Amino acid sequence: MLAARRGRSGWDWTDWASHFYLLLGVALMFGPVLWLFVSSVKTQAALDTFPPTFLPWEQKQATLPGHAGALPVFQIMAGDRAGQSLVQIRRIGLEAQLASPDDPAKIARVPISQLRPELRLHASWSNYTDLLRKFDFGLYFLNSVFITVVATVLTLLVNSMAAFALSKYRFKGREPVFLVMLATLTIPPTIVLVPNYLIASALGLTNSLWGVIFPAVATPTGVFMLRQYMLTLPDEILEAARMDNASEWRIYWRIVLPLSAPALAVLAIFSVMWRWNDFLWPMVVLSRSDVFTLPIALFSFQGDLQTQWQYLLAMTACTLLPVTLIFVFLQRYVTQGVASVGVK
Amino acid sequence: MGAGFHRPAALGTLIARALGLLYGAVMGLPERPMRAAQARMRGGRLGWLFVAPNLLVFGVFTFLPIVIDFWYALTGGAQLLPQDRPYVGAENFRSLLACANYLDPTSCERDLFWYGVWNTLKFVAIQVTLMIVFSLLTALVLNRRIVGRGFYRAAFFYPVLLSPVVVALIWKWILQRNGILNATIQGAGGNGVNWLVDADWAFFWSIFVSIWAHMGFYTLILLAGLQAIPADIYEAAEMDAASPWRRFRRLTLPLLTPSLVVVFILGMIRAVQIFDEVYVLTGGGPGTATVYLVQFIYQTGFAAGVRQYGLAAAGSLLLAAALLLFTLLQLRGLKRGAP
Numbered sequence: 001m002l003a004a005r006r007g008r009s010g011w012d013w014t015d016w017a018s019h020f021y022l023l024l025g026v027a028l029m030f031g032p033v034l035w036l037f038v039s040s041v042k043t044q045a046a047l048d049t050f051p052p053t054f055l056p057w058e059q060k061q062a063t064l065p066g067h068a069g070a071l072p073v074f075q076i077m078a079g080d081r082a083g084q085s086l087v088q089i090r091r092i093g094l095e096a097q098l099a100s101p102d103d104p105a106k107i108a109r110v111p112i113s114q115l116r117p118e119l120r121l122h123a124s125w126s127n128y129t130d131l132l133r134k135f136d137f138g139l140y141f142l143n144s145v146f147i148t149v150v151a152t153v154l155t156l157l158v159n160s161m162a163a164f165a166l167s168k169y170r171f172k173g174r175e176p177v178f179l180v181m182l183a184t185l186t187i188p189p190t191i192v193l194v195p196n197y198l199i200a201s202a203l204g205l206t207n208s209l210w211g212v213i214f215p216a217v218a219t220p221t222g223v224f225m226l227r228q229y230m231l232t233l234p235d236e237i238l239e240a241a242r243m244d245n246a247s248e249w250r251i252y253w254r255i256v257l258p259l260s261a262p263a264l265a266v267l268a269i270f271s272v273m274w275r276w277n278d279f280l281w282p283m284v285v286l287s288r289s290d291v292f293t294l295p296i297a298l299f300s301f302q303g304d305l306q307t308q309w310q311y312l313l314a315m316t317a318c319t320l321l322p323v324t325l326i327f328v329f330l331q332r333y334v335t336q337g338v339a340s341v342g343v344k
Numbered sequence: 345m346g347a348g349f350h351r352p353a354a355l356g357t358l359i360a361r362a363l364g365l366l367y368g369a370v371m372g373l374p375e376r377p378m379r380a381a382q383a384r385m386r387g388g389r390l391g392w393l394f395v396a397p398n399l400l401v402f403g404v405f406t407f408l409p410i411v412i413d414f415w416y417a418l419t420g421g422a423q424l425l426p427q428d429r430p431y432v433g434a435e436n437f438r439s440l441l442a443c444a445n446y447l448d449p450t451s452c453e454r455d456l457f458w459y460g461v462w463n464t465l466k467f468v469a470i471q472v473t474l475m476i477v478f479s480l481l482t483a484l485v486l487n488r489r490i491v492g493r494g495f496y497r498a499a500f501f502y503p504v505l506l507s508p509v510v511v512a513l514i515w516k517w518i519l520q521r522n523g524i525l526n527a528t529i530q531g532a533g534g535n536g537v538n539w540l541v542d543a544d545w546a547f548f549w550s551i552f553v554s555i556w557a558h559m560g561f562y563t564l565i566l567l568a569g570l571q572a573i574p575a576d577i578y579e580a581a582e583m584d585a586a587s588p589w590r591r592f593r594r595l596t597l598p599l600l601t602p603s604l605v606v607v608f609i610l611g612m613i614r615a616v617q618i619f620d621e622v623y624v625l626t627g628g629g630p631g632t633a634t635v636y637l638v639q640f641i642y643q644t645g646f647a648a649g650v651r652q653y654g655l656a657a658a659g660s661l662l663l664a665a666a667l668l669l670f671t672l673l674q675l676r677g678l679k680r681g682a683p
Contacts, residue, residue: 014488015490018485018488019490026496026499028556032515033503035514035524050522050527157397158397162394162399165393174391181398186671188664190617192409194416194641194645195410195412195416196409197645197646198412199405199412218401218405248390249374249375252394253371277510279508279509280619280620280638284642298513302624319507319509319510323505323507324505332494335497335501335564338501
């Protein structure tokens, strides 16, 4: 029932059950994110509506000569004006005063039970543009991009150098070094939170983007992954290069690194994910808002903006967009990378 | 050169070429000093030179901190600098462990710590079990010959890529009082629930959301394990007319054990450290219903009015000891279980 079925054809009930399970899973995995995106282009009024509609419907608005601002448009459902759509000027008790933009002087009085708001589909992209105007969203975004890019480049460089030495050189202490690095896999960063904060502040790295970048540059995962890959490169190539009088450094960056490109790509994707999503350590090191990364800014705003979900949702959508793009274009590499290395 | 003007290269090629030049320029810089070092050092020492940057970062941000952790745990006060902190011996540990009744956190000197301990234990037991069950089920289904398998596999993995803050806010938006979940329930004639204000439901959702966010990762590991099982084993079993359930129990499960062990250990190490998404989702509340150990460490060390680094460090050392013990026990059980 559960094991792989091979070599038979035709659909039996287990195929139906599998597809049902998988479709349910897809709905559960993508649905919440889709709901977030759809919600993020709704106006505040549409977000406050209960029960919510799936698409961003909102009440049509119009201006009337002689009246300030935009006024709501209603459709009249019953009575002698049924079918007309008019602009509401004011409401008095259970009666509304409405008028047509063509003839604003002629005021109709209609009981509100006969009114239905006239809706239109409207994506409120201003939620997104407001992020740039009202918050330092661009700054947080750049901070996150800077940390992600610089940290990933440094991680690839530092880890590949170590992996090169650990896979291609024989030297005293090679095994202990490798074992010690592996052992740090079991030390969760949360355990060294307090002392790392001391070290960061002693080095003047608090409230600095470098304070987020440096501590996690030497990932044991990366060293391990790259070392395993470099072990598969034949030593003869290196020997041939040495015959040609190439320096060891040149062998490293001209031969070994390009040949390790597939493993480096997987590590790069991981590193981008780790850094873009990092939360606890940046929250400890960064306390000034001008150095906030996107997740930290999101977290600090979610307390203040509970009444302004439209901005919170738009900001969340922007934060998940880059990883979503990576996922769409590189998902094959990501999933294969995880499967082959078993790390995240 | 001239040909390039007549037929402009595609943008991608141009970018690739520019990056190649940049790579050459930057990586060529250490060429001379490294060559000089190479001339002076004999074979083996050069290895150390390549490992040095990695070891330096490791040393400063992993090994040194472990040593300092002990110093913090043995000193008191709210000072950050180690030399300003008075030595208090085991006082921090005593304070954390002082309890009239360990089952009742209110009787403890540090009640938040014990709420954290019990919540974490409960969380680990339930979350790891459920996550393995669902990951295994999903991996088994994905291992069948199914149209669109790649798409399904990717779909289950997608939430793994999301930031914990994003995960928490997505679910907060769904679970809020006037959220879509309550709208659906009320539309179906039920009564809405204030999900994150009710202690039991908040605990449930902290488990649900963490499984939602992480199960894709474990599914992939198990799927890779399943695909490594040779097909002819199953064909032989099918010829013997073994029932599907029997095939699963006698073939799949034993052959999958190595992957299951990896999933179990990784899943548990991560579950013990649960913090990010739950902290954003519930803030540990309502009350102390979803306070976990790492939140205790973060709050005592960094979010409280008086930062008690000593208590936080002592708490993290206890956490580290528990993790070590767990892992050793598992490995021992594994050795005994192995044929």
